[in-house]
Amino acid sequence: MSSKIIKFEVAFPSADLCEKLNLDENDPVYEIIRLRLLDDEPLVIEHTYMPVSQVPALSKRILEGSIYSYLHKKLYIKFGGVFRRIKADLPDKYDRQYLGANESTPILEIEQIVWTNSGVNLEYSRSRNLYSNRSYIMVETSH
8 A cells, every 4th residue: 555645734623623623713734635546546535634733743755654553652642443435436536636536426435533542633534545445334233
């Protein structure tokens, strides 16, 4: 798996993003768009937002590899949980440009909020795939 960085900027969050990440409008966030490739073939486009205060010194070099590896191994952040919403969507400009979708190609979008074991919302992201490149299996158990 490799990554191509499409966008990497620091910005102030929208009202919606403030709500999702429990931020103030003056708390800067990283805005990241990456194309993830598997064997040099486009697989998924990730639109990710992370509070700068929680993820110091994020760099292009880190983004070309694994952000989660950096969070776990360098910053010693442990995840406490994740909220995910899976939905179908029509392609946006990035899906058309980088995934080769046409205007009516179905897109599978996974929206998620990841929080730390101390309850801090660390990431809001939307991962977008061609409908044919990803699927999910869910298993429920009772204890």
